[in-house]
Amino acid sequence: MMLTMVQPKIVIVGAGPSGAACALSLAKRGGAEVIVLDKSSYPRVKVCGSGLSPHALELLDRLELRARFADRCVHMPRLLARGPEGHEVQLAGREGAWVVPRVEFDNALITEAVRHGASFREETKVTALLRDADGTVRGVTTEHGDLEADLVICANGSPSRFSIDTHPTQGIRTLMGWWTGVALRRDEGVMIWDRRLAGYYLWAFPEPGNVFNIGLTIPEHAAEATHLKPLFEALLDEHFGAALAGAELRGKWMGHPATVTTRIGDIAEGRAMWIGEAARLVSPGSVEGISFAMESGVIAADVIAKHFDRDLGLTLPQRAFYRARIVARMLPKFWAGEAFARLMRSDRARELSAKMLDPQWFASKASRLVGSEPAPPA
Numbered sequence: 001m002m003l004t005m006v007q008p009k010i011v012i013v014g015a016g017p018s019g020a021a022c023a024l025s026l027a028k029r030g031g032a033e034v035i036v037l038d039k040s041s042y043p044r045v046k047v048c049g050s051g052l053s054p055h056a057l058e059l060l061d062r063l064e065l066r067a068r069f070a071d072r073c074v075h076m077p078r079l080l081a082r083g084p085e086g087h088e089v090q091l092a093g094r095e096g097a098w099v100v101p102r103v104e105f106d107n108a109l110i111t112e113a114v115r116h117g118a119s120f121r122e123e124t125k126v127t128a129l130l131r132d133a134d135g136t137v138r139g140v141t142t143e144h145g146d147l148e149a150d151l152v153i154c155a156n157g158s159p160s161r162f163s164i165d166t167h168p169t170q171g172i173r174t175l176m177g178w179w180t181g182v183a184l185r186r187d188e189g190v191m192i193w194d195r196r197l198a199g200y201y202l203w204a205f206p207e208p209g210n211v212f213n214i215g216l217t218i219p220e221h222a223a224e225a226t227h228l229k230p231l232f233e234a235l236l237d238e239h240f241g242a243a244l245a246g247a248e249l250r251g252k253w254m255g256h257p258a259t260v261t262t263r264i265g266d267i268a269e270g271r272a273m274w275i276g277e278a279a280r281l282v283s284p285g286s287v288e289g290i291s292f293a294m295e296s297g298v299i300a301a302d303v304i305a306k307h308f309d310r311d312l313g314l315t316l317p318q319r320a321f322y323r324a325r326i327v328a329r330m331l332p333k334f335w336a337g338e339a340f341a342r343l344m345r346s347d348r349a350r351e352l353s354a355k356m357l358d359p360q361w362f363a364s365k366a367s368r369l370v371g372s373e374p375a376p377p378a
């Protein structure tokens, strides 16, 4: 008699970079039925600077996907960083960053996961995790009915409504828009740590098609966060007035909350895992989240492939192992990001930096944050 092994059924909630990278990694390995659900219809616009750091590019290499974006990105080898005291430095990485609009990036990732065998159900909003009487996750409730699963992966971004992490969140508010005809260099991103943004920044990144995305990030509890639109208008006028003089706004300004962190809380149960921004894996200071989203998806897939048992779920040591891998890979970077944000909003540190040090000091701090180096003279 031939025994047939029943494959575990894994439901992933959210097809952003975390959910898609996880689905792709799982599908490539085989051995599980992978179903991705997203409330949106793809391709969908995502409020994001769409900047792919060198770390994100490394992840694309691991997923064997970088080449796919090579002629669909804007290469951004240089970054102009302006500090709260007006210090201005140019940073350049060994390879720099890429900008691939999220509408295209996310769609390409999930399409690749489907090509490798994952199934994708769009316009399927998950409204709750389905739990047994003893609290064990048994699937999800969607607007179209319940879906049972052996394991649920929450990759639903911010705000993560299914999170089991009870610690207070560190929320960042954002507002951004897309413009054509902006008079800025197209091989350079701009980040401006204006003091009104309380340690955070205004950015301008070039996108393909002669487009720039420009936006702001600010801690949700900052004094200026209560009136974002007038603040954005004032900042645009002050920092990009000349560059935007002949530009045309495409569509409306859009905002989306981001959740950053300096600690990793509960991110796994016996039959559920949290990845990406649903697990708050976004760096304070830079608000970089795409790389950590993909990396956590890959790590989760690796833990599942090696350790997940359909009958037992994830044991306590396996959950601790997953969390430990995330902590080791990400927490030092998050702490560095938080230290930078604190420095940028601290009057005393800013005064010191203005008096004692010089733009080189700001260059060294900012370059650590964005993974670049001060640029050689042009």
Ligand SMILES: Cc1cc2nc3c(=O)[nH]c(=O)nc-3n(C[C@H](O)[C@H](O)[C@H](O)COP(=O)(O)OP(=O)(O)OC[C@H]3O[C@@H](n4cnc5c(N)ncnc54)[C@H](O)[C@@H]3O)c2cc1C
Pocket: 013, 014, 015, 016, 017, 018, 019, 037, 038, 039, 040, 046, 047, 048, 049, 050, 051, 052, 053, 056, 124, 125, 126, 127, 155, 156, 157, 158, 174, 175, 176, 215, 256, 257, 258, 275, 276, 277, 278, 281, 282, 287, 288, 289, 290, 291, 293
């Ligand atoms: C304004 C802004 C600018 C940013 N700029 C950058 C940048 O330049 N570079 C960078 O690295 N990071 C940036 N980030 C952070 C980055 O966008 C996120 O960290 C990243 O998208 C997280 O990926 P994710 O897959 O975890 O979640 P998401 O990309 O948010 O994807 C979650 C998905 O889940 C779906 N979903 C949500 N709820 C449900 C539900 N109930 N049922 C079904 N589906 C659901 C959503 O439709 C979405 O497709 C920025 C963030 C913001 C807000």
